[in-house]
Amino acid sequence: MLIGELADKANISVDTIRYYEREGLIKPVSVRDSGYREFDESSADTLLFVVRAKDLGFSLKEICTLLRLKNDPDTTCGEVKALAEKKITDVILKIKSLQAIEKDLTALLRACTDTAASVDECPIVDSLDKKEKEI
Known part of the structure; x- marks a missing residue:
């Protein structure tokens, strides 16, 4: 074909x-x-x-x-299983990382209460603009 x-x-x-x-x-x-x-x-x-x-x-x-x-x-099947076990560990770690990102984004969204405010007063931009991580 x-x-x-x-x-x-x-x-x-x-x-x-x-x-x-x-x-x-x-x-x-x-x-x-x-x-x-x-x-x-x-x-x-x-x-x-x-x-x-x-x-x-x-x-x-x-x-x-x-x-x-x-x-x-x-x-052996065990060799393949070991590779799949490593993959599931990686997936679990990725899920935890994504959950941490979700938590941080949710906190930023909660901090943004005045949607009509200037971008200079936007807590999301302020947080992203900081030199060190505060979240």
């Missing part, structure tokens, strides 16, 4: 497939004399694996590792 068919099958853009190809995540099985790259069902399976891993928040570097592990017959 050509790249357009592959893109349709995976429901992603041709440009995304080209990017994944440049990053070494997917390879064509052959290249025609015309330069058109051909992919097979294995390519489609790999691409869908990449898309699902990306949807779970894995970075391209992590996906490369997952693909390497997947294709190594000596890999």
